Amino acid sequence: MSTVTVDQVRDSLTKCMDPEVPLNIVEMGLIYGIDISESNDVHIKMTMTTQGCPLHQTLVADVTRYTKKVPGVNDVKVDIVWDPPWTMDKMAESAKAKLKSLSSRGSPAPIDYETALPQGVGSLVQQEDGGMVLANEHNQGFMVNQAIVDFWKSCNGQRKITELVEIFAQKTGLQRSQVEKEVIQLIGQLRDGGLIVIPTPDAPNVSFRK
Template sequence: MVFKVNQQMVVDALKKCMDPEVPLSVVDLGLIYGVDISDKNDVNIKMTMTTRGCPLHDTLVKDVKKYLGKIDGIGDINVEIVWDPPWTPERMSPEAKDKIYGKKTLRFSIDLEKSKLTKLGSVLQQPDGSLALMNEQNQGFMVNDALIEFWKMCDGTKTINELIDTFSAKLNMQRSDVEKEVVELVQQMLEANLLKAEN
């Protein structure tokens, strides 16, 4: 009796095939568009790449074939690269999106209109003259003068929007040019326990 390879076996094998550029499988990235298994256990995979001309194109195809080749009873393996429909980040699994965009998404719930930031920790001058911010757990974070200036502004009286306005004025830059960076900075400082946010 011929052992039948099924869809789940193929998907499980593909989940072990990681994209060389990011620590995510081709399944989680949404690169697999189709899996077809014949009566003879031949497997045809339709997959795409995140970008055309990807330098790791051949490596990824080889890895897919390598992991599928470990399935007992599998026949011929064919991998077809397709570009229609084009890949978009929306094809990624929720877990993949968290890993890819974790540093860009709001890990902490903050409201730009309502959340007021209060600085935590202290400024420490290093022996070489450089400055660091120390949190209450005595963990040090290297910073520049602009970051310390922003941290000092967080006295619990200003909303994040007000801080963005003040900071952009100090830097003599448009608000739109600094808003994204400030929000990311706030997230990093919250994570480092250098700020606390209160609504």
């Protein structure tokens, strides 16, 4: 029986994306420990950026799936821990640079959450290993999970953000109040990545009499 290594598991987990940021969980600094037994059972200790993240179970399932892609892995156990708390200091320098690049593309107009109609743009690419990538018009790819893909597809340019929150809540089985903040963050991040556009309403064609 071949021996599974920590490096193999960690490398596979670089394909597992944080549910709220277009970065993988390794460069985000969410993996706190990987232990492998003599029988190739893998025990992973990890954290999340916020304790209230509604995609807790989705991320655990993704971590388990990508760990099992490593040849020879048997059982996988994933424990979410909150000590020490996650901070941005735990991010890899490459991740910090990517976030800085996203935020330096200019300050987009603020989103009017009452009238905005987000429209998903770009393309979805299915990779050979089962991973999914959303690519923008500049062919910059962001690895994503199914939850983000479903949300991106639901942004059809005809739904207000309040409707998108409702759809996201239904799909995750959570209350609106639990997902509203995450949806707003996700819209901002997808827009920064060039994967969502929010058309600016046309100015009214009104002429005033003197």
